[in-house]
Amino acid sequence: MKKLLWTLAAVILLGYLGISSALVVPETHMAMVTQFGKPTRAIHQAGLAFKWPDPIETAVFFDKRQQLLSLEPTELVTLDRRNLVVSAFVVWRIVDPGQFLTSLRSMETAEQRLSTLASSEIGAALAARPITQIFTLNEQDFQLNEMFEQISRSANRIAEQELGIEVVTVRPNRFGFPKQNLLAIYKRMESERDRIARQYRAEGQEQAATLRAETEREVRQMRAQAQREAQALIGQSEAEAARLYAEAYQTNAEYYRFIRTLEAYNQILGEDTRLVLSADSPLFDLLFNPPEFDRP
Secondary structure (H helix, E strand, O other), X not given: OHHHHHHHHHHHHHHHHHHHHEEEEOOOEEEEEEEOXXXXXXXXXXXXXXXXXXXXXXXXXXXXXXEEEEOOOEEEEOOOOOEEEEEEEEEEEEOOHHXXXXXXXXXXXXXXXXXXHHHHHHHHHHHOOOHHHOOOOOOOOOOHHHHHHHHHHHHHHHHHHHXXXXXXXXXXXXXXXXXXXXXXXXXXXXXXXXXXXXXXHHHHHHHHHHHHHHHHHHHHHHHHHHHHXXXXXXXXXXXXXXXXXXXXXXXXXXXXXHHHHHHHHHHHOOOOOOOOOOOOOHHHHHHHOOOOOOOO
């Protein structure tokens, strides 16, 4: 009976030693083996592994997948003293379980340290830049992506050295203004839009005045050219008429004088015109004593 008890105790002891010496590392985790609380070796490979039985060696498991940490909205100040409310997130993972266990020991502590580290880096980066490099329509002045790349590199360098954590990226998910500043911001935006509108109107009026001046100049030039051409044509016509008159006069001077006198009558005498003249007035010589001539 005594031998049976010793055998049973030995089996139980061997079972305990076997169970406490073997550990199964899941695919999504890694294990840190500690000897009396001091980290000794890390097991990154998934599968079955062995260690000294408890309490000589114990295993602590850590999730090696990427983790997402959302930062609380924080009010920060830019280089030109503009207040911004910034919300961001951090993607991170454990790369050195020994350093992580020594520095942090838990995921909750790691998230607190990462939150403080990322917020500090974001605040320092914003304090070194004016707001025009964050909110701008000019692509050359836009430095938000570059700024958060720099924040990610800086945070990763510190986290790897001190915490055993790789910061994959730090990215913003919201930029805004404090509620108490929104009214002033809206007024500044309205005044800026008014200034731009006034500038556009002034430029339009300047261009309109330039176009009107050019149009008036072209019209004056066209009118002057037309007048010169008209005067030239009138001169040519009058010269031609004078030549024709001269030829007609030379051909039959009496008939020419007669026609010209009739034209004078036509201009002097209208429908209601009344003249009181003596019968021997030279004006009526051609009427009472028409000349005799042959028509040209």
